[in-house]
Amino acid sequence: MKRKAFAAAFPATVPVMLGFIPLGIAFGLLMDAAGFNVLWSFFMSLFVYAGSAQFLGVELLTSMASLGQVAVMTLILNFRHMVYGLSMLEKYRGMGWRKLYMIFSLPDETYALLSSAQVPDDVAPHDYYFAVAVLNQVYWVAGSVIGGLLGTAFAINTQGADFAMTALFTVIAVGQWEGAQSHLPALLGAGAAALSLLLLGPDRFLIPALAAMILLLLAFQGGLDREEAAV
Numbered sequence: 001m002k003r004k005a006f007a008a009a010f011p012a013t014v015p016v017m018l019g020f021i022p023l024g025i026a027f028g029l030l031m032d033a034a035g036f037n038v039l040w041s042f043f044m045s046l047f048v049y050a051g052s053a054q055f056l057g058v059e060l061l062t063s064m065a066s067l068g069q070v071a072v073m074t075l076i077l078n079f080r081h082m083v084y085g086l087s088m089l090e091k092y093r094g095m096g097w098r099k100l101y102m103i104f105s106l107p108d109e110t111y112a113l114l115s116s117a118q119v120p121d122d123v124a125p126h127d128y129y130f131a132v133a134v135l136n137q138v139y140w141v142a143g144s145v146i147g148g149l150l151g152t153a154f155a156i157n158t159q160g161a162d163f164a165m166t167a168l169f170t171v172i173a174v175g176q177w178e179g180a181q182s183h184l185p186a187l188l189g190a191g192a193a194a195l196s197l198l199l200l201g202p203d204r205f206l207i208p209a210l211a212a213m214i215l216l217l218l219a220f221q222g223g224l225d226r227e228e229a230a231v
Helices: 003-033 038-047 052-062 067-078 080-087 098-104 108-115 125-153 161-179 184-200 206-219 221-230
Strands: none
Touching: 003 038, 003 052, 003 108, 003 125, 038 052, 038 125, 052 067, 067 206, 080 108, 080 206, 098 125, 108 125, 184 206, 206 221
């Protein structure tokens, strides 16, 4: 791992660090409150590393959900990552063995950074992308371990801690809106989600909304490409 790439990536990941460590702490506290010690928090953040799915995982573990239930709920919650992955194919091309890790380590926040990354001229893009992904997971794992240790050492009220992920995602979405050249993709996504929610209700809207977003983005791709080229 090249130090120059990590030195260049670190400033870009600081906002994620400031969010991921408190979020990881919240996750570690919830795991401890549910009866799972710090080792569970560590290994779940190391091998699952799915943010909101890990918060859901606490509930699934405590309710002794079946493997089938876990698979379906995880698919529904993380279906959006399929869209993320498709949009990163060109950036990941030629990354060799690191590509497998990049596919694994693509939560919302890492995707937000990589999709709009400004790579320094003296750093290879693939090294930079890899450094961003590794640093972000380190922050998450560190926060989870800290939370697990705090939960073991102190009696902490965890009510409302599961809202932390929603809060961070909202902050990142606002930052993306302010820095975007075009707001059309965000408006299309919001419109598709709102219409699906209205027609199908909160329990069934997610996958149809994501499918509608993909179709709309494909339909408007030509116009978006021309708009980006004109800037």
